[in-house]
Amino acid sequence: PEVTDEGVRLLLRSRSLARSLTQLDVSRCPKITGMCLSLLSEASLRTLKAGKCAAIKSLELRLTGASSLTELSIPGCNNLKSLEVVAPSLVSLNASGCKSLETFSCSGVRMERLLMPLCTSLLDYGLRVDCPSITNMNISQCHSITSAGLESFVGSAPKLRSLNINGCTSVGTVLLTRHAALESLDMAGCRSAATLRSNSQKLRQLNAAGCTGLKAVELSASEMDAINLTNTALPPIAVADFLQLRSHSN
Secondary structure (H helix, E strand, C coil), X not given: CCCEHXXXXXXXXXXXXHHHCCEEECCCCCECCHHHHHHHCCCCCCEEECCCCCCCCEEEEECCCCCCCCEEECCCCCCCCEEEEECCCCCXXXXXXXXXXXXXXXXXXXXXXXXXXXXXXXXXXXCEEXXXXXXXXXXXXXXXXXXXHHHHHHCCCXXXXXXXXXXXXXXXXXXXXXXXXXXXXXXXXXXXXXXXXXXXXXXXXXXXXXXXXXXXXXXXXXXXXXXXXXXXXXXXXXXXXXXXXXXXXX
């Protein structure tokens, strides 16, 4: 917990160490700031972890094509308000539980996994995600994002296979019409969601339990392994029709 930004600077002064260092975990170090993480990105790191670092209030990470960083994990940084990541090499980003995070921007051609559940202050404004290789996305319990915010997350992710928006209570429309690879969707508790559309014939799991405003569902899948439509506004006959998709697969 006594690790500081200055200590990290001293560490990086050793060029041989900076070139050979591949993993670093500074989690729970209360004096580490976003500036420090930006400096660390210049090392030959593949994995950087900085969970629950209370002094990180903003983080701007701009990596070049020569960067080796594939994993960035900063969960539980409760004072982080702004996160901007440009990282061609990054494969996984975990910013779970950053409850003060308001603005988020991410660009990464290799990004496959984005985990941001419980970012309860995240706003549509300033939200930009350009990660065309993402297959797994979890933005559950992000209460403040609307349908526009959801589109910012998934609009450039045609390879998406798993999406979790459980508890995103401000999302009114769930449009997944450019996501033919989608296999699993969890939107339970999205109380404001009135419409769901998915063009994926590969969809096998749908959880829409507790979507009390859900009135319209359009699916392209012909058979499913699991579907939960309890406590929605769908007519009973419509629910029965969708449940037939599950029975056909058994």
